[in-house]
Amino acid sequence: MSHYYPIYVELQNKPVLVVGGGTVALRKVKTLLEHGAVVRIVSPELHPELVELVDDERCLWKKKEYSADDLQDEVLVFSCTEIEEVNSAAAGDAQKSMRLINVVDDPEKCTFIVPSILERGDLSIAVSTGGSSPIVARQIRAELAEHYGEAYEDYLTLLGSWRKDVKARLTAEQKEKFWNRATDGEMLELIKNGRLDDAKGVMQKCFQSLLG
Numbered sequence: 001m002s003h004y005y006p007i008y009v010e011l012q013n014k015p016v017l018v019v020g021g022g023t024v025a026l027r028k029v030k031t032l033l034e035h036g037a038v039v040r041i042v043s044p045e046l047h048p049e050l051v052e053l054v055d056d057e058r059c060l061w062k063k064k065e066y067s068a069d070d071l072q073d074e075v076l077v078f079s080c081t082e083i084e085e086v087n088s089a090a091a092g093d094a095q096k097s098m099r100l101i102n103v104v105d106d107p108e109k110c111t112f113i114v115p116s117i118l119e120r121g122d123l124s125i126a127v128s129t130g131g132s133s134p135i136v137a138r139q140i141r142a143e144l145a146e147h148y149g150e151a152y153e154d155y156l157t158l159l160g161s162w163r164k165d166v167k168a169r170l171t172a173e174q175k176e177k178f179w180n181r182a183t184d185g186e187m188l189e190l191i192k193n194g195r196l197d198d199a200k201g202v203m204q205k206c207f208q209s210l211l212g
């Protein structure tokens, strides 16, 4: 068993500090922004794509070398430099104040690591090898992408849209019947074939027939 405990973290409007502004920082920043974090980068230099993000006011940049006072109210810290002393300092500062830290070139200093992620709307599959081989994590993600295609986004949106009504209006036995029907494969197949409206119709009919 991996010694890392997997969780999904709500980062909407939460401050995150990224130390360093190179290629790896760019990858981490893009994913953070996609998930709504407020990203502040501290680095003397920035990758051109990060400069664009800063110019577009998608994230903030302090043009300087990292020092302890750069750590403010951030919930997560990423240290993305290749310089051992900088990474050690950031890791030490973060841990003193119980902040979670990811050091991109030193798993031993990490209190969290980032998985390879496949997302299809509300479906999120995170793959980790615990640092043994990020390439294998990426390969598994690519294999999963073949199996769990784009249709899952609409499929899960449709299922999710029924949760409140089913919870409020059906008995436990009816709920089981409803969800078994909704997930028996037909809805997914219809959506894969571009027939979302038909899938919606089948679910509506099933709900009505259970209500009697």
Ligand SMILES: C[C@@]1(CC(=O)O)C2=NC(=C\c3[nH]c(c(CCC(=O)O)c3CC(=O)O)Cc3[nH]c(c(CC(=O)O)c3CCC(=O)O)/C=C3\N/C(=C\2)[C@@H](CCC(=O)O)[C@]3(C)CC(=O)O)/[C@H]1CCC(=O)O
Binding pocket: 027, 028, 031, 102, 103, 104, 105, 106, 107, 110, 112, 113, 114, 115, 116, 117, 127, 128, 129, 130, 131, 132, 133, 134, 135, 137, 138, 141
């Ligand atoms: C999943 C992903 C997420 C992301 O970063 O977004 C991610 N690394 C990815 C790619 C990748 N990283 C590296 C290569 C080059 C090949 C190679 O070296 O293997 C490739 C492949 C590529 O580029 O395709 C190099 C590398 N990575 C780490 C070290 C340091 C070390 O091992 O000591 C070195 C060596 C540097 C050197 O040799 O100097 C460390 C970490 N990388 C992790 C995550 C964490 C563990 C994940 C896990 O295993 O569960 C961990 C521990 C910390 C962290 O970063 O969170 C992302 C794939 C995203 C995707 O495409 O889906």
Ligand SMILES: NC(=O)c1ccc[n+]([C@@H]2O[C@H](COP(=O)([O-])OP(=O)(O)OC[C@H]3O[C@@H](n4cnc5c(N)ncnc54)[C@H](O)[C@@H]3O)[C@@H](O)[C@H]2O)c1
Binding pocket: 019, 020, 021, 022, 023, 024, 025, 042, 043, 044, 045, 046, 047, 064, 065, 066, 080, 081, 082, 083, 086, 103, 104, 105, 134
């Ligand atoms: N975890 C991963 O997924 C992963 C993947 C590939 C490589 N790596 C490792 O991550 C490290 C970073 O790789 P990279 O390609 O982004 O390197 P890079 O050289 O492109 O970027 C390093 C960044 O750190 C900044 N920096 C330097 N000194 C600083 C300081 N004192 N304070 C703040 N910022 C400072 C630089 O200006 C630069 O922007 C390397 O050690 C690399 O081996 C990790």
